[in-house]
Amino acid sequence: MDHSEVPQDNSHTYGGHRKLLYATDRDGNYVGVPSTGWEAEEIATGSALDLLAQQQQVAWQRAQRGETSPLEYYMAYRRMDEALLAQTSGIWRWRIRRHFRPAIYRRLNDTVLARYSEALGIDITTLKTLVQNP
């Protein structure tokens, strides 16, 4: 890629940052050129982010309606899935799924909640209830 062709597409996923790319100058030497983003990357990253946002939204609505516990929302909020939450909290997946049932989640003791709190980086008091807005 010629250094004049390094994309500068101002991707919103970069949050105003620039990434370095190596490109060639007129003599074929490589130079580092900062890039503000690239359309192709933004499409791919953007759709991954959209999916995460959508999961978060759905989890919040379901928790609001009492169909799942706040835990599922906070998991989505931290961009995790069940497998990752299981790994980070050390709690089996089937137990996590059980804790998605509001009645069971409400009765959880602080020892279990502390493990979720540590894994998600959210304090126990917050974990117990659903936030007002997703």
Next chain:
Amino acid sequence: MNDFTHQQSAHCESGVMSAMLTHQGLPLSEPMAFGLASALGFALIPFVKLSGLPLIAYRMPPRAIINGLQKTLGVHMRRQTFRNAAKGMAALDAELDRGRVVGLQTSVFWLPYFPEGMRFHFNAHNLLVYGRDGDDYLISDPVFEQPVRCDRAALQKARFAKGALAAKGLMYLADRVPDSIDHARLVPAAIQRNLRTMTGAPLPFIGIRGIRHMGAQLRKLERDRAKREQYLPLYLGHIVRMQEEIGTGGAGFRFIYGAFLRESAKVLVSDELKEAARLMTDAGDHWRLFALRASKMCKGREAMDTAVLEEILHGCADREAAVWERLQAWSRSQRQ
């Protein structure tokens, strides 16, 4: 505090090693660090899944550059992981108080200075810590233009995040650094090693064969009625994400390697290497073409046509094969 200077890089691990060794008296560019560690690769690993999709890597696995440079350059690296986070932080503080520059492996997600759109659960990020200021650590993150800061609690969380590729607080330092690099000996050997990864693997999903394999797989997915509608676009998006975003990108790595070949051509005065660098750039450009078309197809901005994508991937494979053929002839001639 030491007189460390921050430098931005294309890739985190090669960037950290380049900055660390340069700071300690062995000037080493990022492309040279990447090339000497023989870090270029390709792998499509069907049985390692990331949110249900196969792992695709365009370079050697994490820590390959640190380990590779230790071996080829004879750098004495000291590395430590910790079961106890508090001990891990104390050990970091002790080294910083001694004025050392320390490399860390961390999660991306828990680093507060990353913009929201880049924060995914990826545990094999690398950065350098060069000092402390109150509760803040002074960090040279190679992906960023400027040095950044991170508070203690967040850095601890990032170092000790669990999950795939967990860092377990890994910290590494270069204790003894050679004072020069013997390019005439090391460059051909590094190229030979990389050649084996790209052309000599006995598995169909590694190296140049792996690139062709990915093309064939896309064709198969389009023929599969159950997977055509949902899975295929998702998978294409995934390939591009693995290529362009997670750890700088498939094309990006080809460009870093091209820069390594070009720098070697200069040091060793070789027209052969110069030509190989040009061809590698061409391969990188072809990968970018793939990313562009694939991303448009996965968004529906262009009609899905995996035959086109397969052809582009074969083009990438052909171009890379041509580079390695040349490099094989060159490195053989150097060894006699």
